[in-house]
Amino acid sequence: MAFAAKVLGKTMVASSERQQEADSDWDIVRRVQTGEIGAFDQLVLRYRERVYGVVYNMTANREDAADLTQEAFIKAFQSINRFQGQSSFFTWLYRIAVNSSLTHLRKHKLRTFFSFEKINEDDKTTEILGQLTDKSGADREVYVRELQEKLNEAMQKLSIKHRTVVTLFEIDGLSHEQIAEVVGCSVGTVRSRLHYAKQLLQAELQSYLRS
């Protein structure tokens, strides 16, 4: 019960924050549409990490991710006059980024070259890594690298559709409804894909997971 209330409260706060963010985005978009091109940089600064995170977790390649993120922002800038505010700007931007990534992945299906970002260690990360290994120094670095590879391998074993849903939900924290809007499918489909993808990931990463 307490957990449900916590989740509901978090969702409501997140929803309220998202709404404020969406209103602010719309103001900036209208400024860009009226010719204040420099205002677009504010949108880039606001969303570049999140868009990059989505694309990076879908492609597992930092160079491709940087390229595709830039491409998504350029496409958004070129098409911003057609944006009517029917959906929130970030949903629209995510849709552009996800579609660019999907096109890229389909085009380079056979080319799988991974290049990873370094894990930024915070308290939570340190705690998790502490549970997984008691190594320190260089050995710990090697272990973390191997763990990263294993995680990315498991993600890449998912189909593109399932990977997209997992990335948007688990890593970027979008709601089912928002993912449905970005991906262009029903909420039920999103839930189904998410459930199936998690099952696959649990099977792949069994050696790290508590039963």
Place this chain on the structure above:
Amino acid sequence: MMPEHNPKGKVTLEDLFHLKRSEQPPVDFWYDFQRELHERQRAAAIDPKRWWFVLPRVFKGLARYQMPVGAAAVLAVTFLSFRDYREPSFDVIYTAPAASPVAAQPAVANEPATIDLDTVVVEALPSDLAANLSLPSGSRVAERIAEVVQQARPETRAELVNPTPSPSARSIAANLAAVEAEQSHISRMLGEPQLTLGKAGVEMDPLAQLESFDDSRRQRLFEYDPSAAYAANDQDTGVVATAKVANRLNDEVLYDTVRRLSAGGDRLTLKF
């Protein structure tokens, strides 16, 4: 080969996702990112949009009318297919002979192809044409050419004896000869009289166009004049005719006929 993992303890899937979330690029990466983005933005602004970039938007706009647009496309394709595959018609029209020969008019598009035979003959007038077409000396086409040349006015004749025949004239004359040869062949097979072309400048009775026959029996049949025969018979029509009828209908003949023909059940018997 991946080295073996020896995790000390175990974590949840959520913890592993948290690790994935922590994979972030360094701060200087964003400096370069912003710079490159501005460069690409400027390049994209300079580079004009190609016309085909608009096509997806156009088709997206048409998506709501996909049923009528699709139906119209199918109809258009069907119409074009039928038009393209329709066999050309070769209707030969026997036109009334003209007072003076004129040049052949080009066929109007979408109208059945017509050939004015008199015009064809006139166009096929060059003296060496018959030789070029390897027409037999006694053929009707050659004769007709000679006739029209003789009948043509002097100035027209000068034009007609042009040593350089047009390709269309050549092909039409060749086709005409082929059609005529085919017609005579078919007529022989069917035992029908042949129709010949009308003379230019002369009104002809259709019966007069019937040519002489190889078959003497059919020739006699066509030479037979029923009106003359009726006139000759008019003198003794009454007596002779009655006698002939009476002769043919005598009792013996009738009896013989009835006896030889008998019908019974589902059979008809004829005795000789």
